[in-house]
Amino acid sequence: MRSVTLGPVRLSILEGDLRAITFDGVEVLRRLSYPVRDPNWGTHPTETLEERLEEEAGRIRYLHRFRGREAGFTGVFRVEVTAEDGAARIRAEVSLEAEADLAVNRAGFTLLHPLRGVSGQALRVRHADGDEEATVWPALISPSQPVFDIAGLAHEVEGVSVEIAMQGEVFEMEDQRNWSDASFKTYCRPLRLPLPFTLGPTAPVGQMVEITLSGRAKGAAAQVAARRARLPVVEMAVEPGLTALPRHPDLPDLPRLIRLEAGVSDAVLAGLAGGRADALEIVLAEGDDPEVVLRGLAERLTVAGLRPERVMALPAPYLKSHQPEGPWPDGPRPIDLIAPLRAAFPGVAVGGGMLTNFTEFNRCRPDAGLVDYVTWGGTAIVHAADDLSVLETLEALPEIFASGRALAGGRPLHLGLFSIGMRSNPYAAACLPNPGRERLAMVQDDPRQGTGFDAAFAVGVLAGAAVEGVASLALAMADGPLGASGDLARVVAWAAARAGEPVEVETGPVETGPVETGPVVAIRSAKGRLIANLTVEARENPFGAGILAPASVVIEDGA
Template identity: 65%
Template sequence: MMTKAEVLRDVTVGRVSLLIADGDLRRIRFDGVEVLRRVSYPVRDEGWGTCPVVTLAEAVEEGAGRMSYERRFAAVDGRFGGVFRAEVAETGDGARLALSVAMDAPQEVAVNRAGFTLLHPLEGVAGQALTVMHSGGKKEETVWPSLISPSQPAFDIAGLAHEVAGVRVAIAMTGEVFEMEDQRNWTDASYKTYCRPLALPLPYALGPDAPVRQGVEVRLSGRALPAVSGEAPLRGVVPEVAVAMEPGLAAAVLPFPVQLRLTPGDAVPDLAGPVQLEIVVNEGLDGLEALARDCARLDVVRVTALTAPYLKSHQPEGPWPAGPKPMDLVPKLRALFPQAAVGGGVLTNFTEFNRCPPDPALVDFATWGGTAVVHAADDLSVIETLGALEAVFASGHALAGGKPLHLGLFSIGMRSNPYAAECVANPALDRIAMVRDDPRQVGRFAACFAVGVLAAAVAGNVASLALAMTDGPLGAVGPQGVRPVFHVLRFARGLRGQAAVAGLDDTVTIKAQSGGIIAALGDGVSLPQGARGWLLNAYSETCAQRADWLDMPSQNLGGVRLSAFDLAFLTGALP
């Protein structure tokens, strides 16, 4: 789903269709088959934040069998500017897209990235054959990764050739050396071809002596294969849903299992229910024993510990932090918490888990967390991350070696930033990447996102996970009362352990034995006849600030049509 404010134009040229949104080309299709998810040209600063830009002018010209688009843009602070041009034209056997970007800066600007980024879709691509053309002219035959690759699947890229559901795709790049990463590591539903290579020194200069001049040509041909219908439903069991807590963000103790993160010296809160304990210590493990004694009054059912350097991201080839490795802490945890299951993994994203997985022989469970705004933060990009979770959970199971997945916090905003010193400040509450304070957390959007994560967790055989923190920027409770995501947690608590069928599309559904949740990511969804329950929409959102909103009498919702980001909590078996 894409909000109208984000879409400039829908474009169709012969067998090609695409969206132009905020200056980028998105959802590029040929014969209805998605061949590129997005073409963008971001500038990333020294902390990997995306430099905001404004559009100075743009124009679209359409004619018989062709379209051209031009956008002139500049950094909000005026430090650089540029122009992006795109031409789409029919050819004898298909279509050709000719793209170019030029950027200039009057003074040197330190950047980690500047230029084209191509996002390749997953459907019809994952596990399929791929030809890579290198800068020296050599061709390499390989495959798109099926399980998520911890390192770059391809280096030194000058061109790519592959096939998607019968459509042949040939891409050529000029002006820079490109490489590829598996963006599913960060729950982006794509592979990404980008410049410049990470092995080169960072940051580098964009300036008078180092302008950007890049080109991409995409040729499309062939015929789309007939669509396959009747996919098997996604079946599983509703996992345990928890809230995450930590000092300074735990003013509200909610009636859910708790994932508690502590550092030696922190005050240990009084909690009555089961606790999954996450401990962060220094390399000397100072204070770990004292913290364990302070936690003796808690019902610690699971525990994980990491040294602080492992809260940051490291490339697969290293260098890795000195001092104790994560598996070195496991025997000490078993001695200090003899009644608890001891886990392994990370307290950040699947990226870091994939690069430093636990030894399944040494741990009882595996853990990591997730955020939706590492690379992009517009509504469409956030929703698209839900499509990567199937692969994330499958890859996690493969690394966990049969041990259960008791996962951490999955939210829109970042709990912490493994890629920079801190999350990007967001006082204006904009939709920008790498922030903790995301404006959607307070509303129904975050609740729908949480339902999407939960649906993927049902299908992905996840044992437990957190869908919000207690309060604060990522909280289920705010100054005005509970937020919509609170009701997702509460309703899911009643479904825990039940067999369920999940659906994850424009409408997210979780159908269990005693009820279900339906979340609309787009317009035009009608509830089944005979449905009863509670409707959370723009009209009921104020009333739903009460924690006991789901205790109110249920309503007949049969035939009710949901708008985007409405939710329905339904009782009884669903059709």
């Protein structure tokens, strides 16, 4: 990653995209990219043909020529940055061509707007017909697109005026916090139009975005922020077929979050038996009669010696994502399983929610008055998989947890697995293959699992969950592609030994507070401390001596 500065503007260039664009020290745009996405929403990997950066007095120019590594398209991305009299302009153009027709779900500019100084603030939208609309950036996470038909945006971020004009396509916006991205996304093309569409010899893409920046920042001096909280219970996720072991070999006494298909064999149930009470996630096959199937499963669980302390169930079609307005699958809805669950598991806490991301939870919300708790899970690589993007998702998690609490009606948040890799794919037939173990979106086999990076990520998840009052969650699986090993297993063990205890979550240095995650986060208990560097750069340890390596953890036991 290379950073450049021109007057009050600073930006970074990473893999051909503009990242972390700031004006007078205030982040005004998180990313400007130009992905080409296939009909399964996978992002086509590209390779660079030419890259050139020119810096001169009052001007920066950047050129990136590229082509699809596996698909037959080429593209050119040009940027010119100018600054004068305390203001700046960023003009970006992209062109995409394909030698033969290529089916795509997206091709062109994507703008990621930061959360800080933006969520809940005023926004003016210029539509394609020239009309203007006054609205706000969502505070709680919007289940559907908050803004449609965009030709321009204007707003202020901590004293800095931001005006954005688009040409070449009609854009719309989605609240990416749904997928744990720490951003609002303005993208093309509108989802109401038919997908996929064609990029080809007679259908090239040519777009322009112009960003005008002015004003002065209102930010405060950097400081360390601290919040008192209570540590969640950390469970170990187990799923026959995805995990081979019934429990983690080094952490056999951890409570388990077991996911089962309702038709699972008695032999598999017998292999899971033993140990303490567990929480169950049950998936009913399409066409199952909930009353018959759940009652039969409950009887077989009793025979096997499995005693759930919590249980939730979901029809299999709801493992896939559906737009808020539908259409929804035929057959039983999630809410239709609550009464059969209570009948099959008397005296056991019954939950509602989803087994995938907050996106699906937000779009198909449980009736909080009918359940004892709510649940959903999370992955860090729905839209992007580079190290910086993965760590940025940690900024969104506290807002996700807060939005979930607002929907839970006072019910506790007993959440599922939060991992870097994708456990299942709600947006395509399956997780995408990754034979080369690259950093790719929507894959299960992520190369950072087991490297220590996953441990730093888990500390960030744990910090946000503690501050936002999450009752329990899983940070890893017993084994398999999302299994806990190395530092991640040590982080899980540290947290499990302190479940429910009061802690202090410290973040720093940040320029305003309080926030739940920052460049470095520390979770301090009476019996030790976790410290994690949540950036891609080495950082000075604000909570002790020494330098913290990028995306690393320090685990301290004892008083």
